[in-house]
Amino acid sequence: MAAIxxxxxxxxxxxxEMEHDKEVVVxxxxxxxxxxxxxxxxxxxxxxxxxRVIDTPLAEAMIAGLAIxxxxxxxxxxxxxxxxxxxxxxxxxxxxxxxxxxxxTRGRLTLPMVIRAPFGGGIHAPENHSxxxxxxxxxxPGLKVVIPSNPSRAYGLMLAAxxxxxxxxFLEPKRVYRIEKHEIEDNGEEYPIGMCFVDREGTDITLxxxxxxxxxxxxxxxxxxxxxxxxxxxxxxxxxxLDIDTILESVEKTGRACIIQEAPKAGAVGSEIAAxxxxxxxxxxxxxxxxxxxxxxxxxxxRLEKQYMPKVEHIVEEAKRLMEYx
Amino acid sequence: xxxxNLPDLGEGLPDAxxxxxxxxxxxxxxxxxxxxxxxxxxxxxEVPSPYKGTITKLCGNEGDxxxxxxxxxxxxxxxxxSNSTESASTPSVAETPAAAETKSTEAxxxxxxxxxxxxxxNLPDLGEGLPDAxxxxxxxxxxxxxxxxxxxxxxxxxxxxxEVPSPFAATVAKLHGQAGDxxxxxxxxxxxxxxxxVAAETKQPEPAVSSDSDDMxxxxxxxxxxxxxxxxxxxxxxxxVIKALARKLKVxxxxxxxxxxxxxxxxxxxxQAKADGKLIGSKxxxxxxxxxxxxxxxxxxxxxxxxxxxxxxxRRLGVALSQCSANGRKGTITKADVxxxxxxxxSSVASAPAARSSTAGGGLPTVQVSVEPQTxxxxxxxxxxxxxxxxxxxVPTTLMEDADITSWPKQDSLARYxxxxxxxxxxxxxxxxxxxxxxxxxxxxxxxxxxxxxDSPDGLYVPVIHNADSKDANQxxxxxxxxxxxxxxxxxxxxxxxxxxxxxxNFGSIAGRYGTPVVSPPQVAIxxxxxxxxxxxxxxxxxxxxxxxxxxxxxxxxxxxxxEAARFLAAxxxxxxxxx
Numbered sequence: 001m002a003a004i005x006x007x008x009x010x011x012x013x014x015x016x017e018m019e020h021d022k023e024v025v026v027x028x029x030x031x032x033x034x035x036x037x038x039x040x041x042x043x044x045x046x047x048x049x050x051x052r053v054i055d056t057p058l059a060e061a062m063i064a065g066l067a068i069x070x071x072x073x074x075x076x077x078x079x080x081x082x083x084x085x086x087x088x089x090x091x092x093x094x095x096x097x098x099x100x101x102x103x104x105t106r107g108r109l110t111l112p113m114v115i116r117a118p119f120g121g122g123i124h125a126p127e128n129h130s131x132x133x134x135x136x137x138x139x140x141p142g143l144k145v146v147i148p149s150n151p152s153r154a155y156g157l158m159l160a161a162x163x164x165x166x167x168x169x170f171l172e173p174k175r176v177y178r179i180e181k182h183e184i185e186d187n188g189e190e191y192p193i194g195m196c197f198v199d200r201e202g203t204d205i206t207l208x209x210x211x212x213x214x215x216x217x218x219x220x221x222x223x224x225x226x227x228x229x230x231x232x233x234x235x236x237x238x239x240x241x242l243d244i245d246t247i248l249e250s251v252e253k254t255g256r257a258c259i260i261q262e263a264p265k266a267g268a269v270g271s272e273i274a275a276x277x278x279x280x281x282x283x284x285x286x287x288x289x290x291x292x293x294x295x296x297x298x299x300x301x302x303r304l305e306k307q308y309m310p311k312v313e314h315i316v317e318e319a320k321r322l323m324e325y326x
Numbered sequence: 327x328x329x330x331n332l333p334d335l336g337e338g339l340p341d342a343x344x345x346x347x348x349x350x351x352x353x354x355x356x357x358x359x360x361x362x363x364x365x366x367x368x369x370x371x372e373v374p375s376p377y378k379g380t381i382t383k384l385c386g387n388e389g390d391x392x393x394x395x396x397x398x399x400x401x402x403x404x405x406x407x408s409n410s411t412e413s414a415s416t417p418s419v420a421e422t423p424a425a426a427e428t429k430s431t432e433a434x435x436x437x438x439x440x441x442x443x444x445x446x447x448n449l450p451d452l453g454e455g456l457p458d459a460x461x462x463x464x465x466x467x468x469x470x471x472x473x474x475x476x477x478x479x480x481x482x483x484x485x486x487x488x489e490v491p492s493p494f495a496a497t498v499a500k501l502h503g504q505a506g507d508x509x510x511x512x513x514x515x516x517x518x519x520x521x522x523x524v525a526a527e528t529k530q531p532e533p534a535v536s537s538d539s540d541d542m543x544x545x546x547x548x549x550x551x552x553x554x555x556x557x558x559x560x561x562x563x564x565x566x567v568i569k570a571l572a573r574k575l576k577v578x579x580x581x582x583x584x585x586x587x588x589x590x591x592x593x594x595x596x597x598q599a600k601a602d603g604k605l606i607g608s609k610x611x612x613x614x615x616x617x618x619x620x621x622x623x624x625x626x627x628x629x630x631x632x633x634x635x636x637x638x639x640x641r642r643l644g645v646a647l648s649q650c651s652a653n654g655r656k657g658t659i660t661k662a663d664v665x666x667x668x669x670x671x672x673s674s675v676a677s678a679p680a681a682r683s684s685t686a687g688g689g690l691p692t693v694q695v696s697v698e699p700q701t702x703x704x705x706x707x708x709x710x711x712x713x714x715x716x717x718x719x720x721v722p723t724t725l726m727e728d729a730d731i732t733s734w735p736k737q738d739s740l741a742r743y744x745x746x747x748x749x750x751x752x753x754x755x756x757x758x759x760x761x762x763x764x765x766x767x768x769x770x771x772x773x774x775x776x777x778x779x780x781d782s783p784d785g786l787y788v789p790v791i792h793n794a795d796s797k798d799a800n801q802x803x804x805x806x807x808x809x810x811x812x813x814x815x816x817x818x819x820x821x822x823x824x825x826x827x828x829x830x831x832n833f834g835s836i837a838g839r840y841g842t843p844v845v846s847p848p849q850v851a852i853x854x855x856x857x858x859x860x861x862x863x864x865x866x867x868x869x870x871x872x873x874x875x876x877x878x879x880x881x882x883x884x885x886x887x888x889x890e891a892a893r894f895l896a897a898x899x900x901x902x903x904x905x906x
Contacts, residue, residue, distance in 0.1 A: 003559040034451075038553075122554075123552055123553050123554075124552050126369065150560065150562065151562075152562035152567075153562075156567070174553060175553065175554065176554075177553050178553055178554065178555045178556065179554050179555070179556045180556050180558050180559070180560045181556075181557065181558065181559045181560065182559065182560055182561070182562050183559060183561075184562075189593055191567055191570075191571075192567075192570050192571045192574040192575075194574065195570035195571070195573060195574045196570065197563065197566040197567060197569075197570050198566050198569060198570075199563050199566050200563075235566070243570075243573075245573070246570070246573065252628075253628070254628075255627065255628050282633050282634070283631040283632055283633050283654075283656075283658045284628065284631065285633075285634050286627055286628070286634070286637070287634070288634070301369050301370065302369060303369070303370055326641070
């Protein structure tokens with residue numbers, strides 16, 4: 001069993017499904033000969049041929065439209081948008097057609113398709129490559145938005161995404177593509193979509209995060225533990241539909257909630273989680289709901305990028321503020 | 327003299343602008359010390375010094391645009407200046423070890439780590455899927471002995487300049503190409519071998535050698551920027567996944583027997599349990615609940631359901647939530663429950679034996695607080711008694727309405743309020759009266775004595791402007807000023823506070839739009855003036871910005887009818903809406 005990175009796990013999951021399901025096809029910009037700019041599709045074209053691993057023109061709207069057409073005809077396309085910042089030409093297809101097809105046809109047509117895109121900042125990329133815009137798609141009914149935080153989850157959730165009868169937007173936190181490895185058996189065992197993962201149990205405060213920020217969040221939980229604060233850590237993993245029950249259960253237990261996200265604060269997934277907690281568990285709260293997030297601005301060029309990214313200390317600070325709240 | 331020419335800063339752009347110099351002429355700079363911040367169309371980049379030496383000239387001022395390849399900095403040196411860009415931007419052998427420490431994460435990861443006597447290193451795919459890359463500058467020279475991962479050369483692709491590290495700890499025998507040469511992916515870049523054996527050869531680029539991609543080292547393929555690479559193997563939290571799946575399938579985990587190693591529950595166990603119907607609720611749960619146990623502990627605030635506002639209210643009153651009954655929805659403690667517990671602490675003791683409050687001698691209960699209750703004296707006590715009396719006897723009713731004061735010139739509003747009360751008292755005298763609810767007597771005053779509610783740290787004072795109906799605005803102002811000074815100097819006399827027939831509370835000078843001011847018997851009315859505000863009003867002229875003054879008139883309904891009060895308020899408004 002090899003220890004592999006998150007990006008290699010994405011590759012392994014796609015290869016597994018291509019091996020076992022001939023309807024699965026992969027396409028996108030540079031995914032074939034090149035193997036993907038981050039190597040997500042490395043070796044797939046050599047293994048499965050040009051018919052199933054297709055290099056597309058630089059035209060995101062076409063990529064999404066192609067996926068919808070294929071999926072409507074029973075194929076299982078896995079389309080790559082090279083960076084999430086480039087997904088917007090495809091947004092009309094995704095929002096106006098992909099998300100609505102099941103409803104439009106009263107269930108006659110479903111779209112078993114996946115749109116993959118690396119997202120998030122922290123890698124010194126140029127403009128437009130660093131945003132965390134998951135909330136845009138989380139807001140659209142009919143789309144599932146899945147964000148793995150580690151290699152095992154990338155493998156398990158990617159399998160589930162491909163097998164899902166409905167469209168899944170699969171957002172890969174590129175900052176942590178290679179930050180750690182997991183030993184993963186290529187056994188085709190999927191992870192449940194639509195569920196949170198409780199990564200650490202605690203009694204004093206619930207830290208809720210997803211994607212790359214899970215790494216900072218877990219470190220913050222360690223630091224808090226050293227100071228005698230027992231933090232429960234939840235990896236949301238599927239930001240839409242939200243598994244709010246798991247979060248509420250935890251908040252009921254701890255009485256405090258702090259949401260950690262890389263995205264700007266306003267109108268974000270964190271806002272929705274905070275609203276749900278306020279709506280449904282206000283009587284369990286011992287402190288206001290805390291949020292640690294990016295700023296409501298464009299992600300800056302790389303020299304200031306570090307200032308933009310939420311850090312472990314920010315999470316610790318906010319958690320302590322909530323603990324001391326009277 | 328050595329010169330340093332502006333290298334391509336990684337954007338493929340023709341020039342860059344000097345943002346600011348980080349060094350001065352005459353400075354001694356170290357190798358790799360940042361010299362200048364340059365701005366390209368995409369980023370601000372720090373340009374490090376390729377040499378250790380003294381700067382003799384900075385070629386350009388802040389704001390100047392420098393073309394790629396133009397001279398940026400001149401150094402004093404050995405005098406053996408080379409006129410080529412290649413040599414100018416190549417650090418000397420002795421200086422390269424420092425560069426090895428600044429290992430770039432952008433670089434491909436070499437797979438071979440053993441030293442090899444003689445080997446050719448071919449240009450790997452630098453992560454763009456592009457067919458070739460251009461040599462920007464060599465960081466090593468032929469004959470150098472390199473450490474593993476030591477940067478050898480900066481290569482430029484269409485998107486970035488990437489440092490290529492040495493795949494070996496070995497000696498450079500030959501560099502294939504010069505700055506500016508385009509090398510095809512897979513073609514020879516560096517030959518390693520014994521030092522100096524081929525160093526004297528000409529530096530003409532080799533013909534590109536095509537090679538199978540299979541021979542190429544695996545690469546990290548970073549297309550833009552730098553993805554952090556870690557080799558730490560982390561264990562997935564299997565239980566988190568199992569629990570999530572169980573929740574999704576509504577399987578009762580306590581009924582699942584694990585078949586994995588060490589009896590661990592696997593995903594198939596969960597799916598089997600689902601098939602077997604071992605669902606949540608399918609088995610009677612033992613009456614053990616983690617957080618809401620029957621053993622009430624007033625130490626754990628989570629044993630009680632209450633909104634943050636109710637908790638704060640309870641804290642302010644010093645009431646323990648364990649003392650409160652929970653009459654809210656789904657067993658939550660409401661504000662009323664807290665108030666009830668606060669006002670009748672004795673009754674709640676029965677339900678909460680561990681109650682910490684002392685009820686001895688009435689007064690406020692002493693609960694675990696670090697601040698002791700203070701006896702209320704003087705003005706504050708008078709306020710408490712007066713208010714209690716008012717609350718016990720008066721039947722208060724409050725009317726609220728806005729006056730449009732847009733037409734007011736800048737003036738002391740207090741005098742206007744007093745004038746309005748006087749005016750209204752003439753129109754509707756029933757509110758400028760005293761009332762005795764026991765004898766059922768009413769005294770309608772011919773004169774208007776306006777009490778003014780004044781907030782002070784000592785408590786509430788209500789000094790009176792006597793005969794306000796015979797005072798003009800200046801006299802009213804003078805009296806108010808006099809009263810203010812008296813309060814400040816604690817010189818307010820009994821006379822100053824007696825005989826009021828109606829009261830004004832100008833709480834809007836602090837905050838508050840409408841209120842329910844308390845009538846002070848035997849008076850029968852009090853007018854509260856709130857904070858004025860600008861408001862868009864639909865008028866005959868269209869939408870206009872009007873300045874609105876909120877008014878709250880409380881009257882004792884035992885003494886006045888609603889009609890009297892409404893007429894009084896209308897008269898107040900009529901007077902207030904006069905421009906002067």
